[in-house]
Amino acid sequence: MKYKRLAAAVLAAALWLTGCGGAAAPAAPAGSGAASQSAADTAVQTAQKDRITEQFTLEKTIQLYEWGSAQKLTIHVPQLVCDSPDAAYLNDELAAMYAADFRQYEDSPEIEPQQDEWSPEIYINWDAYWYGDCVSLVVFRYDGGTDPGYSRGWCFDFATGKQVSVAEMLQRMGLDPDAVQQQMLREAMQTFDRHMAQGGYYEGLRSGGNLASMRMNTLENNQLDDLCLLLPEQNRLVLRGGCSSPAGSGWRQLDVEIPLQAADPQPQTVLTDTYGSASVQLEGTQGTITLRRTPETAAWDTDYGIRLEQDHTYPILGIYNEYIDLCIGELGASFHPVVYLLTRDGVVEYVDVLHCLMFGSALVCQDPIYIANQGVALERSGREVNLRREDGSVLELAPLTAEWNAQELPYEVTGAFNDMGDDQFDWMDVESNGSVQMGVQDNNVFYQGYADYLGVVPEGMVLGVWTNETVDGMPGITFVAAMKYDLYNETLTLTMINGQNPFAEGKTQLQLTRCPDN
Template sequence: MKHKRLAAAVLAAALWLTGCGGAAAPAAPAGSGAASQSTADTAVQTAQKDRITEQFTLEKTIQLYEWGSAQKLTVHVPQLVCDGPDAAYLNDELAAMYAADFRQYEDSPEIEPQQDEWSPEIYINWDAYWYGDCVSLVVFRYDGGTDPGYSRGWCFDFATGKQVSVAEMLQRMGLDPDEAQLAVYRAAIQTLDRNMVQQEYYDFLRESGMLSGMRADTLRDNGLENLTVLLENENTVTLVGGYHTTAGSGWRPLKVELPLTPAAPAKTPVLTDTYGSVSVLLDGDTRTVTIKRTPETIAWAEEYDIRLDGDVTLPIRNAYNNYVDVCIGGLGASFHPVVYLLTEDGFVEYVDVLRCLLYGQILLCADPIYIANNGTALALRDAEVSLLCADGTETELAPLTAEWNSPQEVDSTGNFTLGEGENLCWLDLNSGGGCQLATHNNRYFYQGAVTYLGATPNGTALGFSLIRDTENGPEWVAFSAALKLDYSIDYLIFTPLSGQNPLTNETVPLVLTHSYG
């Protein structure tokens, strides 16, 4: 077990931490010098150690099963020495997660492994990272094998006796939680993409819906409150998240370092392009597409029922990579603009503007087009965009875009219900993209199809195109929503994004129950 403390300037006035809700120590008298500072630091470290002790410790080598080999157990489970319900709840949670499975081995006899016998190890230990009265308590667990192990953290304020969120912990350090969240999302998605571009069976992952699920799950699992906070030096804070992969357990940890002192913004090139009535701007964190109301976009009303009241500028909602080039081209015979984004790693993301607008005024990046021979630039050839590759070849992107846009399996499948009685609604999704939806206890029944649009932190973004029969003829509705299955509670989290959603006029997430009837 270890104790770590942030020696930042903000902590120069040492706190005499005597217990939960303890008062700060008086300032050292003027002229007391380094000796007084050293004494104060020692007192702080001693008090910090007294505030976190171990509730369960087990270090021995045992034989788990009569026929099994030796198993080494190294288990250290911490506890907060603090009165109050938050500390008690956290201590109970730590005990249930890390100690409960090993108490039965406290009285097991210790054995000596046979010579040259491989002994698998279960290793659980903890660190405490201090920032004033606040601590980030981190527990690490490794269960052997090739997977690297994983950590989980809790933030706690001894001054108030309350557990605090990661967002609040970052705010106390002077960091913007939203900026920290964006930095982690970008690092995680970029790392996932670098890993996936090397997979030979990428097409299977895409067509089966596994890739979209991996991207959405990576964003979900890197939500701010799922991250672990480390204070490993006085200049940075490290947030530990991860990314999904096809190897091992399917998860690999990832560290993202953020400076505690504001750094000058990185100079990135401003990228722009225009194609007909559509233009794109990439300028730092600003990533937008502007669509002007012209005869070619007015024609969308008759062809696709897309109506623009005027010029609109929409953000690209899930563009998390770093880009070195951008180019807009067409897809098909009519005015069908697609924005292509070349990442610094040489693969292509794209925003199918027309396809996204079919489901409301929202723009989403589709999954990247991974090309093993890294691209170096984008070029417009007639009305279509090509990728210039490192070996001097060109790859036409329009055929690949059409292929990537083709129907794929949906991962959030099943039947789900919301409400009861006259307010009963239900949604049925099948893996092939078919969809049925009913509201007001089946008085309004819709059916049609869904289309995958992209991965978001709220889940897999789908475009819904549904029709219901009325006395006046068919009524068509189109909307987009992000869907996320929570397997722990067997619920579907349904987050409306844009368009005419029959389930709700609000943008707050809906919680639908998985139905097996």
């Protein structure tokens, strides 16, 4: 129904429709200034309008059931006027998603709602945003109630008759898709964390790993191919995604503006701290933790089986916010360093260094402690770290850290999974309390151990796995992997972060299939 475009100075010359390509539009009448520009704009708009029409339109109020209330339907479904296979496929997809359920009401009688009667509405409409011969088609659907509705987008190039990806569109605009992707993930996660800290969080969310699932969904559903590309006005690019929410449908829309012109690089604030044998440095979202081999870290070999041969620097994985302060403290009796990070929104995040090292050499930032909020500074008090808040109060972080570490594993990564590729049978069984069993090397080697949730990265929820020595005397194994569950195909993709893949030596990624419940 609606058409949005970049100004003619940014657009390529408009084409009159001939199949998917066509001849260039005739020159605008001679003139100068606004009149000439207006004529050119009109030609562009006319050419664009002819390329997208509506394949289904329905606007009426009906009675769905004999004793039901009135239901208002406002349905507008677009179609591409192009004879290419990609256009036909996209038109069929639009029809199946937005028109099929409502064709049965085309012949339904129109009714007048009774006075003061509230009529729920189903609303479907669309916008077209043009960049040269390419269009970003965005369809919005609202099904009534308190949920805000949702959008879905497609990009199509009329010059070639091909559907194009959001990444390709960004490249045509002179942008780096990888950089835009990282910005989108950061904005989405910051928005989610901010909402949780401002009242969205409640204690039950950590039960069953729900909080981890919500953070993972926020990352997973803001990949470029899942976003809508909007060009609301000249030199403005907006990517529409969303983030998880504990209310309503569980999802809230998020629009992120992406500069079309590269801004001058701004100097990043560098945050550092040193405590005992540990030091941390954070610049933007790039952070590292350095551990020195000293008597206190050498003692880890005896106490925990963690051997630090020499000084080592580790990158911090899973940090997405902007930070204003950091501080290293301890947890427990022995040297147990924890790096605390304070976000610009006043929320505390942390990296439990010793906890992560028990599973390998990957340091992952845990979920934020959302109830440790409204902070202005981190302060070390003896061996532990406290949060100073806006109201002047002080919050001890060590007890909250221990509590936050004790999370159940998310549902998506628990259960029985198997791999029957390469003519062998391997399996893994993970329980919500962290108990793990694995049969590997064609079920000839059996491991038992423990898994713990460490945080989220774009590749999935990060689990650290530790196993005992086998009954045959083989040493136990440790590894860290990101796990992402595909609900529709019931598969679990395992991406190795650290350690050896126990199911397929040398492979960094493996797909396991969920076993049916008995």
